[in-house]
Every structure is written in C-alpha cells, then in structure tokens.
Amino acid sequence: MKIFSESHKTVFVVDHCPYMAESCRQHVEFDMLVKNRTQGIIPLAPISKSLWTCSVESSMEYCRIMYDIFPFRKLVNFIVSDSGAHVLNSWTQEDQNLQELMAALATVGPPNPRADPECCSVLHGLVAAVETLCKITEYQHEARTLLMENAERVGNRGRIICITNAKSDSHVRMLEDCVQETIHEHNKLAANSDHLMQIQKCELVLIHTYPVGEDSLVSDRPKKELSPVLTSEVHSVRAGRHLATKLNVLVQQHFDLASTTITNIPMKEEQHANTSANYDVELLHHKDAHVDFLRSGDTHSGGSSREGSFKETVTLKWCTPRTNSIELHYCTGAYRISPVDVNSRPSSCLTNFLLNDPRYKIDASLEIPLERAKDQLEKHTRYWPMIISQTTIFNMQAVVPLASVIVKESLTEEDVLNCQKTIYNLVDMERKNDPLPISTVGTRGKGPKRDEQYRIMWNELETLVRAHVSNSEKHQRVLECLMACRSKPPEEEERKKRGRKREDREDKAEQAVKEHGPEKPRPDSDRLKGILERGKEDLAEAEVIKDSPDSPEPPNKKPLVEMDEPPHMEKSKGPMSLLSLWSNRINTANSRKHQEFAGRLNSVNNRAELYQHLKEENGEEVGLTGGPRTSIPFLKCSHSPVVNRMETTENGKASRQ
C-alpha cells in the first residue's frame, strides 16, 4: 500500500458555463399520485435536472462513497469553473466532508444561462486544479517532517476528474495540452518552493456529458500516457443516470473497491408490521475484503481485468447475529463499507440495525494518556503475591479498604481515615484473637501459632504500605499509623541492635537511593534504618523457613545485592556428609510437593534481594514479591481484579483459583 498514490488527492473540476444549465432531458416524476385521492387532480408536470445538477450530484455520490470508505488520507478538492475558477474547499481534513461541499456548492448555485459564453471556460478550473495539486496536504507535510532527510520519499500524485461539455475531440485535445503545459510550468515553480510540491504523476479523467437523445461530439478514449507525468482518458457519457453510473464505476476503479451483496435480510414491512420480507443490500468496500474469498472459492487468484468486472458482486447470505455472544473470533480483516443505494429502505434498515448498539454509549471524549496506564500498572504490581497461599492480607476482607486505595498516586483525607480505620480494626481483631486465613498448605500440623500469624500478617501489610510510602505524604501517614499500631515481636529490639552493625549495607542502599531516586527527597537516615530493619526481619524470616526440610533449593536468578551473611545450606564443594546428602534428598523430594516461598524464589543462592526497587525507582522500598488484590489498572477497571491468584494444591501443582 502506498499512502501517497494518485488517490491521495482528487480534484473535481465541474464546468459551470452557461450550456451546463441545459436540461439533461431525462424527466423525473416528483408528484406521485397518492391513493385515496379521488378528485380528478392532474399531477404536476415532471421536471428534469440540468447537466449541472447531474454533474454535481454524481460527483457528490463519488465523494460520499469515497469518504465512507476512506474517511482519512483520501482528499478531494472541488473546483467550479466559469469566467474564473472557484475553489470550494481545501485539502485540510476538516474540509473533507459532504456537508462542507454541499454548502459551498449552494453558494455557487446553478450556472447562469444568460452569462456570456465567450468569457466562460472549464480551462480556468483545470489550471486551478494543477495549481492545487502542487499544494502540500497536511498528511504530506506530516510525513515529510517525520522523514526528515528522507522527505523526498513522500510522493505527490493526483487525479483530476473534469466534467464538462466539450465541443469536439480537438477541443478535448486542447484541454489535455493545457493541463500538460500547466503542469510543466507549475512544476518549475514548485521546484523553488518549500510549501509546494512538484507533481510526479497526474491522471486526467475527462468526462464529456451531453443531454440524453443527442449525439456525442466526443469519442471515448482509454487511458493514454501524454507525458511521463500525465495520463489522460476520455469518457463520453449521457447525462442523468448514465453519468451517475459512470462515476460510480470510476470511484470503484480509483479506490480499488469491490461489491458484496447481502441477500435475504428479513425486514419488517412498513405497512404490515407483523409480516417480514427478505431484501438484498449491495455494499461497496475495498477489494481486499474478497482476497480470502477468492482464494478459497475458485482458486483463480484475483483477476487482472479491471474493466468489466464491476457488475460482479459477491453474494453473502444474511445470518442474524446472536447478540449475547462475547467471544473473540479470529478475524483477518475488517473493511469500511458504503451502501450503493444509501437511502433505499433496505439499506437504511440494515445500517440502522448495525449502528444501533443496544449498549449505552457515552458522548464524553475519553482521552487519557496511555502512559498513565503504564504508571498505574507499575504501582499496582509493586507488591503482588502471585500465589493465594502466600498471602494473608489479600485473603482478608478486612484489609480491602486499605489495599484498594494505598496503590493510588495520591490519597484523600477520607482515604487516609479509611486506612487508619482498617488498621485499628486489625488491631482489634488481634486483641480479640480472631483467626487469620493463613494457609496451612505445604506445612505440617496446624501451621503457625496465632501470634505468629498476626506477625506475618502485619509484616505483609507493612510491605504493602511501604511499597507505596513515597507516593505522597499521606501514604507516609498511613505507614506511621501502621507502625504505631502493629504488634511487635519481642526480639525486634534485639534485631535492631544487630542491624546497626551492618553499616556497609546501609551505605550501599543509600548509594542506590542517591543514584536512582532523583525526583523524590532522599529518605532520612532514620527512615532508611527502618527500611533496613524490616529487610533483616524478612531475611530472618526467610532463614527460619529455609531451615525447614520442606523448603527446596531456589532456582538460579541473577545475582543481586551482596550480603555479608554466609549462605546457610549451600552445596559445599568439599566431601559431603551423609547428613547433608540425606537432607538434600529429602529437600528435593519435598520441594516437589509444595509451592516455594516467594522470597526464596527470587533469591540467588539463598540470598534474597531486598528493596529491589531502590535500584530502579525513586528511592522507595518494597517487599520481596508484589501484588495487591485490588483493582489493577485497566482500560476498563472492574471491581474484581483481572489478575487473580493461583492456588497451590498438595501435590505442588498450581491450579486456577
């Protein structure tokens, strides 16, 4: 496909000279006798359209079909020619619609039969057409700007469709010569201009139209190359419906259209609402829509015979769609259509049926930058445990009010209040010794004791809140509330002391904050210490679990932050004791039966990287795994999250929740 082919720019030049006011001599009965009128009324005399009216309505029909199928990038410039050229619109996209053209045509009105024929000529319009073809369109401009040094790849081709009443073949030749000469001149001008483009290729389509019943003074001539830049063809057509038919054929040729007829569409009868009859509707569309059809039907691949094939239409039988289905079907192409007979009752019945989506539609524009979605996904996945048995808080209804808002970029006072309420509620639950939904899958016995359960829950909640603490000062307040309220294990103080010795680690973390967190203020050292304390708790926790024979070896992952604690239970290079052989074996066997602790999964040689996001984010710290069970950002956001969790079963296989 070429965007800038001949069909990017179409110039209509319609003759507006006095002779175009002549009747086409095809009568239209407009006063149809309506039944139930018994008096002897004589209907009004039929009227007939002028050559001008026929030309204009046929051109508008050409444009209608083109705009329906190519609402963008295929442009029309409409010029009317009499004693001068009247350019009715520009190449800009907002000028490209039927209403604009109709309004402009109305201001021109029909030709004045009493004007001096000597002053009038279609030549003015043809010269203006060449001029307008040199003008750059916004699409050409945009493509040239985008391509920079390759701007010359943007082609400038176009088509001039001229509808006139010519005197003779030599008159036609004179028009052609004039176009050729004008192109030559304007290309010279355009060569020295920034906002004009030289015409590389121009297709001149001359349509001679004359009243029905007269002899044509001009002969048809197929497309002929007049110069490397200009080709020309001549069509001699009777006015009235013949002209409209010709332009319909041309629009199909020019824009590679094909026809499909939908047959047997049941429609209710206007008069008898209970009965329905079947109708056919013919549609035009790009011929690519038939490619697969031609392939699978007769294996004769797409015909090269352009002419004559336009009476062909592919017939499809109507099948009333089932509206309740929301399945995703494999679709290789979707094509815009235009009904051949847009105002006929069957056509409008079909298009109304298709356009009337029963679903509610909103008028408001919905233009939200996609970048915001990425940003939101980042926030929502900071802490997102993938396995349902590895999370406590996302199994608790009581946590939802906090978890659903903490991922937000900013919190309202009400949000903060709700978070605080959630925390108080949890404190209350702990005081009452309410059970927690801690998974016992993969563990022996009853699982951890109640106070240990609460410690796990508080740790997890803290991980979640900390993952978002740098979002805003209000997030910070939620964390402060949490830290003030949460239960602290007795050994914590002891750990804190140990933690202070790890100066080098702190330095490293601090370094990371400096390097990767330029936007946000660097956390003060107290806070950082807090972060590290938490990290060590997590580490300690990881170690506790690691000691259990249930825990398998973690898979390899890329090495992360150095830690000064030696790995616990690594395969040593030296000779192995019987005990280590035995426990390795048991560990491997057991590892097949349960899901691995998330922290260990992300670890290397039993070293889990903590606060990974210190490295890549704004100096904020998060837990080992990620993901709240609250809404994650979608184009559409439902109340339940799209990403659910996996449930582990006893045999260690992950199954859908």
Add this chain to the structure above:
Amino acid sequence: MDDYDKTCLESALVGVCNIVQQEWGGAIPCQVVLVTDGCLGIGRGSLRHSLATQNQRSESNRFPLPFPFPSKLYVMCMANLEELQSTDSLECLERLIDLNNGEGQIFTIDGPLCLKNVQSMFGKLIDLAYTPFHAVLKCGHLTADVQVFPRPEPFVIDEEIDPIPKVINTDLEIVGFIDIADISSPPVLSRHLVLPIALNKEGDEVGTGITDDNEDENSANQIAGKIPNFCVLLHGSLKVEGMVAIVQLGPEWHGMLYSQADSKKKSNLMMSLFEPGPEPLPWLGKMAQLGPISDAKENPYGEDDNKSPFPLQPKNKRSYAQNVTVWIKPSGLQTDVQKILRNARKLPEKTQTFYKELNRLRKAALAFGFLDLLKGVADMLERECTLLPDTAHPDAAFQLTHAAQQLKLASTGTSEYAAYDHNITPLHTDFSGSSTERM
C-alpha cells in the same frame, strides 16, 4: 498422498495444496519444505515440462503455485551448487520460488554430499524458519520470559515512505486490559502462541548444557514448572474475566493477549498483532489515549458496569448514519417529496417534521442547483392548500401557503432566502402557539 516411482514435482505440490486447504483452509500460513536431489524428472510431468506449459492451463489443472494460502516454499537440494548449475535445475527451482511470489528460499549443500553437510543445510533452514521468537512479557513489575510461535513476520507499513520492515520488540509491555465485547474480534495481521520459558541468569533456557549433572537438570526443570509464572496468572485471569490485554509491540504498534480455547479443556495464551499505526481499531480511537478509567472524571462503564464508551462515535458521521440526500434514482427524490406531502396533510400536528423534511429537501436542491424542484414543490403545496377539507385546522392553510412562498423565494437562487444555512421556520399564527410544541 499417493507416492509414485517417478519424479513429478507438480503432482507433489498439488497434493500439498489440497492437503493444506482441506486441513486449514486458506488463511493459515504454512511452510512447505520440498526435499529433492535436484533432478527434475523427465518428459511429461517433469518440472521442466510443468513450467513450460504453466501458461497454457485451464482452470481445472492450474499450476499449484502460488499456493492459495500464505506460504513459504523451502527447497532443500541434496546437491551442491556446482552440480545444480551444470544443468538448468537451479533455474527451474528458482522459478518455483518466483511463482510463489518470491516467498521461499533454495538451500544447497556446501561441499561434498555427506551427512554432516546435509545436517548443516537443515540447520540453516531451522535457523531461518523455525527459530522461536524470545521475548519478555511485562506488566508493571510482573514479568515472564516467553517464546512466541510462530515467529512474528516483519511488516512493511508503506513500501514508499517507510520501506524498512518493522519487527516487534523483545520487550512486550502490557499497557492495559479491555473487555472482549469492547475490542470485539478485531482484525489482526497474525496470531501466535505465547509459551513461558524458564531462563537462568545467562539467558539460556534452563536445562540446556549449563549443568552437566543430569539430576540437577531435571530438578531445575521441575522447579521451573512450579515457579509461579506470570503467564499462567495472566492467561487464567484473562479467561475468567473475559478480557484481553493490550500489549505494546513497538512504537505505534500494539497487539492483544488473550486466552483461546483449542478444546473444551485446554486453552492457550495467544498474542495477535494489530496493524501498526496510531489507530489500528477505529472503534477504540487512538491507542495513545486509552488510559486507565480510574483517571476518567466519571466511570465510563457506569456504576453498575452496564455501559461502555466503545465503539467511539466518529467526528464525521458516515453517509449511512447521517440521512444524506441522494436523488440519483427517481425513487429517492419521490420518497423525499412524499414525506413532505404526508406531513403536509397532517398539519398542524406534524408542523415540526413537515418543516424538517422541507428544509432537508430545500438544502439539497440548493446544493445541486436544482431550483426547478423548489418551484415544483411550492406548486404542490399550494395545490394541497386548495384541497384542504373543511374540517382542516385553520393553521394548516397558513403553514402551507407560507412554506410554498418561502420555497418560491429560495428558487430564485439570488435572494437571502436562497442561502444554504437559512431555514424555513413555521409561521407564527394565532393558532400555532400550541401546535409548534408538538413533534
């Protein structure tokens, strides 16, 4: 396919053609591998004969190339280049690729014919045609290493202004989720299976030669099977929620990830590629503007999730959605005139519709320079006025006379009444106060 004792490549290709079409139809891309010793057969049925008569075929015995489905034809010659060049074999085989619209390639053996060189030739085919595409699927902090199969084909957006084929990113970033009903079976360039792969730190697949300990390798694979994988999570979630994930494939290029059932029990995570561009699916608008709905002032799906912002309404309606006036067929014109007449007879109840239809006709007639029609309809309305029954509302006569007069003024084509944007408005009469409010 029957086999015979004579080299007849055409029959083989016809056979392939039939099998593929019966099995998969005409839309599924297929790679056809032809293994040959480079001898083309002799006499009738030889490739030389086939090619010589290729232009003299009837519809029923059409030459099988180009294949009637998207294809690549790979010709594997068990011969080296010199051998093939000594006859016209290579030329004939190249003709085959040309006939398949250039889709395909010929492979020959480097050096003498031996197992090693044959293996190396097939190795090249595998590298070219069967290498899976490795990528990292990302959704915020959640990631998974995946392979995409078949390998997505490069795509040329515009042969003239942008002839360089575009390839998709190896980082596939999810940018949002949307209802299946909203995306509604969009057209796609191609579709691909997305399979998770476990990678170790060097980026190699787990279990390929890093450890020489067999048991370790097995346990590594087993562990890989048990690691919670984002692909599994995503696939299950999309299936349960009836949604698809929109994935960024490159600059201004998107695709979708979705769950596709291949049987009642089994379904797969699939990725389909949209055509590159800022707006591949017009009913969704610009991709760059599909932000999260939580940023919208009002939830476009409504509080009860019973609304949808899609399909978006185009700025300019298409002709079939805007009640355009087309009088090319006399019936079009007659219908419009009759509509006016029908409403004229129901004045003053149908005053608004009467003037609406009248103005529609007036505008079109002015644009088409069809002033005689305005005169004609004016005459018709005046006649209707004389035919009004005694029981008619007195307002009817006033409105008909007024409308006829206005049309006549417009039909001069010169007065202000002939301005396109001027609308004929109902005459205010002593009777019309109540009637104009009716529709």
